[in-house]
Amino acid sequence: MALLSVQHLKKYYATQRAVDDISFDIAPGSIFGLLGPNGAGKSTLLRMITGIFYADSGNILFNGEPFDSGRHIGEIGYMPEERGLYKKMKIGEQAVYLAQLRGLSKSEAEFRSKQWFKRLDMTTWWNKKVEDLSKGMSQKLQFVTTVIHNPKLLILDEPFSGLDPVNANVLKDEIFRLAQEGTTIIFSTHRMEQVEEICDQIILVNQGKKILDGSVKQVKQDFKENLFSLTLSNPDAPLPADIQVLKQEQNKLMFHLNENVPANQVLLHYINQGNNILAFEEILPSLNDIFIRLVQGTPAAREFVA
Amino acid sequence: MKTLIIIKREYLTRVRKRSFIILTLLIPVLLVGMVALVAGISLSSGDQKKIAVLDESKTFDQKLESSKKISFTFEHTPLETLKQSLAKEQYDAVLYIPPFNKNEKAKFNLFSEKQLGMEAQKDIENQLNDIVMQDRMQEAGVDKDKLRFLQDETISVQPNVEGKATSNEAAFGIGYACGLLLYMFMLFYGMSVMRSVMEEKTNRIAEIIVSSVKPYQLMLGKIIGVALVGLTQFLIWIALIVIAMTVLAGSMGAGFASNPEVMNQAAAQANTGNDVAAGISAMLHSVNWLQISLWFLFYFLGGYFLYASLFAAVGSLVNEDPQESNQLTMPITLPIILGFVIMSSAIKDPNSGLALFGSLFPLTSPIVMMARIPFGVPGWQLALSAVLLVGGFLGTTWMAGKIYRTGILMYGKKITFKEVGKWLMKK
Numbered sequence: 188m189a190l191l192s193v194q195h196l197k198k199y200y201a202t203q204r205a206v207d208d209i210s211f212d213i214a215p216g217s218i219f220g221l222l223g224p225n226g227a228g229k230s231t232l233l234r235m236i237t238g239i240f241y242a243d244s245g246n247i248l249f250n251g252e253p254f255d256s257g258r259h260i261g262e263i264g265y266m267p268e269e270r271g272l273y274k275k276m277k278i279g280e281q282a283v284y285l286a287q288l289r290g291l292s293k294s295e296a297e298f299r300s301k302q303w304f305k306r307l308d309m310t311t312w313w314n315k316k317v318e319d320l321s322k323g324m325s326q327k328l329q330f331v332t333t334v335i336h337n338p339k340l341l342i343l344d345e346p347f348s349g350l351d352p353v354n355a356n357v358l359k360d361e362i363f364r365l366a367q368e369g370t371t372i373i374f375s376t377h378r379m380e381q382v383e384e385i386c387d388q389i390i391l392v393n394q395g396k397k398i399l400d401g402s403v404k405q406v407k408q409d410f411k412e413n414l415f416s417l418t419l420s421n422p423d424a425p426l427p428a429d430i431q432v433l434k435q436e437q438n439k440l441m442f443h444l445n446e447n448v449p450a451n452q453v454l455l456h457y458i459n460q461g462n463n464i465l466a467f468e469e470i471l472p473s474l475n476d477i478f479i480r481l482v483q484g485t486p487a488a489r490e491f492v493a
Numbered sequence: 494m495k496t497l498i499i500i501k502r503e504y505l506t507r508v509r510k511r512s513f514i515i516l517t518l519l520i521p522v523l524l525v526g527m528v529a530l531v532a533g534i535s536l537s538s539g540d541q542k543k544i545a546v547l548d549e550s551k552t553f554d555q556k557l558e559s560s561k562k563i564s565f566t567f568e569h570t571p572l573e574t575l576k577q578s579l580a581k582e583q584y585d586a587v588l589y590i591p592p593f594n595k596n597e598k599a600k601f602n603l604f605s606e607k608q609l610g611m612e613a614q615k616d617i618e619n620q621l622n623d624i625v626m627q628d629r630m631q632e633a634g635v636d637k638d639k640l641r642f643l644q645d646e647t648i649s650v651q652p653n654v655e656g657k658a659t660s661n662e663a664a665f666g667i668g669y670a671c672g673l674l675l676y677m678f679m680l681f682y683g684m685s686v687m688r689s690v691m692e693e694k695t696n697r698i699a700e701i702i703v704s705s706v707k708p709y710q711l712m713l714g715k716i717i718g719v720a721l722v723g724l725t726q727f728l729i730w731i732a733l734i735v736i737a738m739t740v741l742a743g744s745m746g747a748g749f750a751s752n753p754e755v756m757n758q759a760a761a762q763a764n765t766g767n768d769v770a771a772g773i774s775a776m777l778h779s780v781n782w783l784q785i786s787l788w789f790l791f792y793f794l795g796g797y798f799l800y801a802s803l804f805a806a807v808g809s810l811v812n813e814d815p816q817e818s819n820q821l822t823m824p825i826t827l828p829i830i831l832g833f834v835i836m837s838s839a840i841k842d843p844n845s846g847l848a849l850f851g852s853l854f855p856l857t858s859p860i861v862m863m864a865r866i867p868f869g870v871p872g873w874q875l876a877l878s879a880v881l882l883v884g885g886f887l888g889t890t891w892m893a894g895k896i897y898r899t900g901i902l903m904y905g906k907k908i909t910f911k912e913v914g915k916w917l918m919k920k
Contacts, residue, residue: 271697
């Protein structure tokens with residue numbers, strides 16, 4: 188059974204359809220990518236899932252039950268895209284306070300805060316104020332306040348923005364660790380390269396509508412264009428039928444294979460020539476390519492491509 | 494439960510701030526200092542003006558009486574020499590009185606280098622006129638004793654309103670003080686709530702918090718937390734006043750005991766001032782302090798909740814532009830100021846129609862009614878005003894909750910009142 192099931196969710200504003208009939212299911216323990224250009228409706232969708240906004244219509248099921256913010260809010264951790272902390276408040280107090288609002292008792296909140304601070308190398312910051320922290324440091328604090336109550340569902344909106352590679356990796360490791368421990372994670376971003384390595388399942392949203400849904404592998408298969416790369420000892424040998432060479436870099440050929448022609452036929456052609464095959468690989472489109480192709484031409488696509 | 498956690502944070506962060514402690518201690522000191530300063534200015538003689546009188550008419554010879562403010566010296570040197578003495582600052586002014594006819598209007602010249610001031614001029618005129626009048630009276634056959642008898646003020650009016658024991662002067666003072674305090678509290682703490690909401694919105698912490706608690710809980714927690722800060726401040730002030738009074742009374746007693754001369758002087762003064770002191774103490778005793786304190790608490794909380802929720806709503810509408818906040822707070826600060834204006838008139842005429850309206854209408858009633866209570870207000874008016882105020886603040890919190898819920902997550906866009914109206918209609 189899906190941990191979170193979103194069914195025909197709609198939210199219309201006066202001027203636009205922010206979320207227009209979106210449905211998807213998220214399996215427990217999976218990392219789910221919610222992708223789309225800026226302004227596609229991702230944040231509105233997340234705000235409905237976290238109970239901040241009410242949907243105009245449609246259902247949200249949490250663990251099979253209709254979502255009730257009073258009951259389920261303690262099971263959800265949400266890190267919005269725009270990070271927010273009390274600037275003048277001490278870091279330790281802040282972590283404890285936000286954990287208490289999530290429903291932890293004071294002693295439990297303190298205990299877990301200290302545990303997390305230790306894990307992320309933040310113990311010396313406890314009595315500092317947020318305004319004295321660098322952006323990366325406050326990002327870490329933000330992450331701690333999001334996961335401190337051991338949520339079943341963790342929602343991260345652009346979690347890596349503003350982080351340097353070292354800290355981004357620390358965070359990524361934590362996300363993987365939580366996923367292995369059974370936390371379901373929704374990962375919202377417009378940075379596709381991050382998604383490819385992290386997510387099991389993705390959906391792509393554009394202008395309020397879902398335009399793609401599936402596993403990363405499946406999506407890539409669905410959008411492959413029969414492109415291959417082949418490295419040969421003699422690249423200038425006669426070509427087989429059914430291929431169009433797109434590019435040649437020294438010994439490496441990139442070509443398009445006509446549909447319904449098995450790749451082995453091409454390999455056999457060269458083997459029979461006595462031409463040594465040094466490398467052979469199917470070129471799958473990157474998610475970035477797929478998404479650009481899908482949202483190209485729509486008004487929101489411009490900033491997405493850039 | 495979560496609201497309680499929010500209340501606690503809002504309360505503690507404010508009370509722990511250095512500015513809170515400093516302000517709480519400083520305001521009474523400033524108030525006392527101001528009162529002392531005003532009293533000091535009005536009591537002190539200021540500079541004594543030295544005036545040379547050249548009386549060629551011989552009418553006023555030695556009859557002008559010097560006071561703390563003016564000293565008269567009769568000179569017989571020619572006018573020109575006296576005028577020169579002005580430059581040497583021997584005198585502030587020279588009054589030249591040529592021979593004149595007592596039965597006709599006359600104008601004397603007062604020479605000075607600087608303006609002498611209205612008060613001194615009036616003082617001199619009064620003395621001159623009194624003397625001339627006495628002379629005229631005597632010429633008309635009225636002697637000094639008769640004159641004094643004629644001029645004696647024998648009648649004074651004693652206000653005596655049925656069913657009301659409070660003296661008017663005390664009621665006026667207490668009413669005004671209460672109204673003014675409520676006005677300042679509502680404005681000051683209301684603004685504080687608004688700033689805090691704005692800070693949460695621009696800091697973007699609001700979104701994080703409303704993903705854990707309902708926006709309404711956050712708003713209410715903040716409002717209640719700030720209310721508690723206000724009450725704390727108030728309690729500290731009351732405690733400070735009590736301590737100051739006891740210490741002052743104690744040290745004054747000790748001072749008198751150790752210095753018999755001072756004590757004698759004080760006793761002499763006390764004799765003359767006895768009536769006044771007795772009057773004041775009677776005045777204070779005539780006031781029903783418990784009743785006033787309880788109503789003050791009620792109107793403070795009611796008025797504060799009413800306005801604080803509106804201020805919170807406005808805070809949630811503001812984007813980073815402070816100019817915008819000025820524009821948006823206008824509709825809220827106006828009724829507060831209106832309340833203060835009505836109060837100023839109501840306190841002079843506590844039973845006028847305007848005063849009645851002001852003390853029933855929830856947006857102005859805290860200030861206006863509080864100013865009227867010391868004068869005595871019919872029970873039904875108090876009850877109606879209280880019910881309306883409770884209804885009013887329930888209404889504004891409900892309304893503010895709706896605006897706040899949407900406004901706190903709206904960024905970048907300037908929000909118009911028309912849109913706000915739409916949010917209110919939505920359920």
